[in-house]
Amino acid sequence: AQTVTQSQPEMSVQEAETVTLSCTYDTSENNYYLFWYKQPPSRQMILVIRQEAYKQQNATENRFSVNFQKAAKSFSLKISDSQLGDTAMYFCAFMIWYTGTASKLTFGTGTRLQVTL
Amino acid sequence: NAGVMQNPRHLVRRRGQEARLRCSPMKGHSHVYWYRQLPEEGLKFMVYLQKENIIDESGMPKERFSAEFPKEGPSILRIQQVVRGDSAAYFCASSRYRGNTEAFFGQGTRLTVV
Numbered sequence: 001a002q003t004v005t006q007s008q009p010e011m012s013v014q015e016a017e018t019v020t021l022s023c024t025y026d027t028s029e030n031n032y033y034l035f036w037y038k039q040p041p042s043r044q045m046i047l048v049i050r051q052e053a054y055k056q057q058n059a060t061e062n063r064f065s066v067n068f069q070k071a072a073k074s075f076s077l078k079i080s081d082s083q084l085g086d087t088a089m090y091f092c093a094f095m096i097w098y099t100g101t102a103s104k105l106t107f108g109t110g111t112r113l114q115v116t117l
Numbered sequence: 118n119a120g121v122m123q124n125p126r127h128l129v130r131r132r133g134q135e136a137r138l139r140c141s142p143m144k145g146h147s148h149v150y151w152y153r154q155l156p157e158e159g160l161k162f163m164v165y166l167q168k169e170n171i172i173d174e175s176g177m178p179k180e181r182f183s184a185e186f187p188k189e190g191p192s193i194l195r196i197q198q199v200v201r202g203d204s205a206a207y208f209c210a211s212s213r214y215r216g217n218t219e220a221f222f223g224q225g226t227r228l229t230v231v
Contacts, residue, residue, distance in 0.1 A: 033218050045222035091159055102218045107159035
């Protein structure tokens with residue numbers, strides 16, 4: 001079975017600063033995807049960034065980037081130039097990829113990020 | 118193009134009643150996932166459906182819970198004889214085809230059992 005661990009229940013960062021959220025996972029599979037989702041107070045789950053396990057290059061989406069260490073099974077999210085609108089719960093998630101077939105997401109317990117003035 | 122629509126947003130049921138949660142996927146999407154989020158926890162997978170088929174129900178409790186996704190109409194998650202422990206937020210996500218790794222989420226239904 002796959003597990004996803006987020007060891008930081010809460011974090012705080014000042015506006016315009018950089019913050020890194022940690023995530024580790026455990027799997028015996030070789031083909032998988034990793035995700036970071038954002039859940040603001042509205043409860044809507046929003047995809048922030050996605051990483052294919054077979055790609056060595058770290059994914060980047062504007063101010064969001066990941067540090068993917070496959071051997072260490074680590075997948076951290078870096079938010080640069082933090083904005084007040086980044087305040088939310090952030091969930092790390094894992095998906096096994098079978099040939100041509102996506103599967104269910106396995107989520108971590110989340111990190112609550114507060115961006116302050 | 119409307120997103121994934123879930124209704125109702127909030128649902129209150131007394132213990133022993135039935136709860137029906139609806140999910141209309143994005144236009145052109147024929148795959149639906151249901152997840153449950155207990156307070157202060159991450160989302161937990163319940164069931165994965167394609168139109169008229171259940172693909173993976175490994176996360177569904179064995180009793181009282183059922184799900185369907187008919188050829189026409191929304192996907193329905195049905196909880197019979199609700200108990201206090203069923204109180205949670207229930208999320209639906211949809212994707213266009215089976216190989217698509219990006220699933221779009223609805224805003225969830227918060228079920229409260231009193």
